[in-house]
Amino acid sequence: MSIAVDGPDTVTEIRPTFAELVSAFARIGLMSFGGPAAQIALMHKICVEEKRWIDEDRYLHALNYCMLLPGPEAQQLATYIGWLLHGVRGGIVAGLLFVLPGLAIILGLSSLYALYQEASLVTGMFFGLKAAVLAIVVEAVVRIGKRALKSGFHRGLAAAAFIALFFFSLPFPLVVLAAAMIGLVHARGVPSAAVEISEEVRARPPLLRQFATLLFWVAVWLAPLPLLWLLLPETALPEVQTFFSTMALVTFGGAYAVLAYVAQVAVDHYAWLKPGEMLDGLALAETTPGPLVLVLSYVGFLAGFRESGVLNPLVGGLLGGVIAAWATFIPSFIWIFAGAPYIERLRGNRLLSAALSAITAAVVGVILNLAVWFALHVIFTRVEPVNLANFGPLSLSVPLPVWSSLDWQALVIALVAAVMIFRFHLGIGKTLIVAGLLGLAARFLL
Template identity: 55%
Template sequence: MSAQASEEKGASDKTGASDKMATSGKTGETVEAPAAPSFREGVKLWAKIGLLSFGGPAGQIALMHRELVEERRWIGEQRFLHALNYCMLLPGPEAQQLAIYIGWLLHRTIGGLVAGILFVAPGALVMLTLSILYALYGDAPLVEALFFGVKAAVLAIVIEAMIRIGRRALKNRVMVLIALAAFIAIYALNVPFPLIILLAGLAGWIGNRIAPALFSGAAHGKDAVPDIKGAVDLMFERGELAHTRPTRWHAPRIIAIWLPIWLGPVLLIWALTGSASVWTEIGGFFSVMAVVTFGGAYAVLAYVAQAAVESFGWLAPGEMVDGLGLAETTPGPLILVLQFVGFLAAFRQSGSLSPLLAGSLGAMLTLWATFTPCFFWIFLGAPYIEALRGNKALSAALGAITAAVVGVIMNLALWFGLHVIFGEVRNIGLGMDVPVFSSIDWGAALLSCAAMIAILKLKIGMLPTLGGSALAGVLLLAASG
């Protein structure tokens, strides 16, 4: 074939992309297939998603689904869910990792980098500003009253998240038992969170072999929705996504590049400041969190709060709830609450630096240790996961892990409830905390009940509930003083 003929064929392939037809697996009707998006179009969409990604991981994933699958059809339904399944198995924020994955599918490594950075950057800037205001003015009576109300709303939001995920994950008695076992393990037996996730995944994998009907129904089934193809699917069929196919040197190359990018700055800080410095503590602790934070922000916050409050002494118990309240009001992943923790840790142990500068550097170090691994996990594993599309054992393991996460969030809701509603709790052994009932704060209890009614019964949105609770906190302060 001549060069001119090859060029004409290539041009025909590209212009013909929008003329191909995709078939709905549910109705059999044909729809016009979309053209592949340009890199510029991708940047604009990821910037939009980053600015509008309120509402926690469920809201963020729903936003991406609407923009990418329903409206633009850049990616098909099944490939979107397959990518989401993988991201839910990873440590770290699954919504950001899903953005990286889809950005990588569309525009290779640079697309993944842009998608992941733009997903986090707007919220990180807002969170840094709020952290500075909190550190400078958090002791003011008005600010304390605002956060008194916000804490009540946060408790309601965590409970709503537990119910929402539970409805999706607990499809049968086996999944309910897994959730209860996870709750007992983390609350009463003090079993490490990563071990709970590992055991749940193993139970799902084994259960799929013994009783597949009980386990496959808990995950996102391959045939649960119609398979309407998107631009990515058509690009894959035309052989244009060579980067999605793993090669012999893929894993060694990604490890050699991204492990130094991730851990190099942390090790350099350790070498320069010593093992006892707050900078080494921040870098080391949040690097470990990046490896073990399965299940998203809600599932890991109880562990982070315990370490930040009791082990390192960076925060007071109520301040962790304040931080989550701030994270709920910003775009981006809820795990940005860790940025708040890192800021306060460095702000209060600033040494020779000004507290604001130290806090800002601590926030940046936390962001680096928390979010850089997300790119590593996706760029390393995504080609292999693309090769495993339709694997039932993987879906079953995901279903069991999601059920276990419900139990872990139950523990988080209990932890928050104890610290929001009661002024004093005591440990009765094996890591179990119980309230001192005489220390109940009736104002906090009433506000928490009102927030739960607003969210669960009246279906009022998260941001209006947070605002109303903050205002109620101020009014209670005025009435009492």
């Protein structure tokens, strides 16, 4: 395969066939419960540990880049890995398969919600899976931390990132950029070994070709907009495309960083949702596979359903959900296909490699923060922030669980999953199957 056309070769001994790549990412897409921390952990376990398709350093290098981008970092990481293994077609397939199972489920649940305002029976099926994902996330923090935190400096960065996010709720991009700057300053006084990369990867990507790639994917991203304004101007669909395309450029830090604003605009400005319905959508998205930002497809569905114009409301809703997903996820292909060749080339730059390794350390703190947040919300049904002190514009607060809201069923399932993973080293698939069956029993038999 020519690198000039498809992408760089991997540096590992095992290279999957395209069919193996499709099978693996279909599996990842179906099992990617629990938000970005769990999804990053799942891809690491399958692509790095089980399959050995890429090595640890290259995985973390790709993760560092994706953490700097707006939008769903886990889907971008899937696209990056697919691109590394099978070029552009691999990136497209990996990125789509990561999203499509969750999108199909969220559209189905949104349909039930819009028609009947009730989807609890369906979401109950995922109760046990969420509890099991908690054990997967904890394992990821331990595993990635052992490999990424190679010095006291990096361990300190990870701890500082966790404190900044968990206790002070600092913006995610600020924490990552601060880590990069600290890594650059630290690297100037510390010698490091050069990273061995191939001459093909070291070569500068053709500027015109990368610019053409950028223009092509931007055109793909925005292509539905003129058609919607021309053919369906009386529906909410053109505004859905416009609004969520704008959101895709500013969603740093994942879904929670933008959900409050989306809810406010969707309720107060467009009147697509009623007050409180955003929380219902978030509950649906949290219990389905795929990125949490799929909740935006739920918003798009309700917008298309309630302002369908000449369309059947259900058809309008499905189109709204798909358009919201299109506007949200297509930019991931733009960032990866236009930028990844340059990011791969930077693996040989000592200072930039040091900055990215500092980001890796901060990312461990980020994943730990997500893991703690996820654990609190899985095991307890109520978590309330407690303000401890104020330092000018900063406030020191801690999310504390309401102990009376302990969900002992979720705790038991999480402990069973932890024993299966840590003690018996069973695979993710078997663990999720057992947890899913326990979850069904807990919800419908006990």
